[in-house]
Amino acid sequence: MKVKICKMCKQKFTPSRQGQIVCSVKCAHEYSKLLQAKKRKKEKIEFIRSDRRYLTRQAQYWVNRYVRLRDKGVCISCGNKTRKMDAGHYRPAGRNSALRFDERNINCQCVVCNQYKSGNLIAYREALTKKIGLEMVLELESSNQCKKWSVEELREIIAKYKAKVKELNNG
Ligand SMILES: [Zn+2]
Ligand SMILES: [Zn+2]
Structure with missing residues (x-):
């Protein structure tokens, strides 16, 4: 058979059977450990990501709830x-x-304006300018930043807005 490069030790070897990718039992063992470690790492990343997605939804839920109140x-x-x-x-x-999650950027809207009129942005801008001032509106308009919210930040937002919702509900 044709000489191959071992996936583990990167040395040349001649396979003794079809589909052999490592040179020895030792390399086979190490290679399977390596694959398992990779899989665990991938699962962990996957878990953190899905956790972040969940927390992002939760954070948005609480900020939105606060905004409506x-x-x-x-x-x-x-x-x-x-x-x-x-x-x-x-x-x-x-x-x-x-x-x-910027309070200035989120405001209460009816379903018609938000969902059917794509935010009804001309009227939105006019009212928002009255509400927070032109300077702030321009600031929002010039911002094009992508931010990856960390799990800690998301947890902080959730706690902060849960408290704010509670405060408004009690007040
Ligand atoms: Zn090897
Ligand atoms: Zn409306």
């Missing part, structure tokens, strides 16, 4: 108040993840 359930774009309100990002969170 803060804004007393009134749509920033059209002024309507319905039973079910959304919290709408002025700058979409997907492309501006640094603004994902």
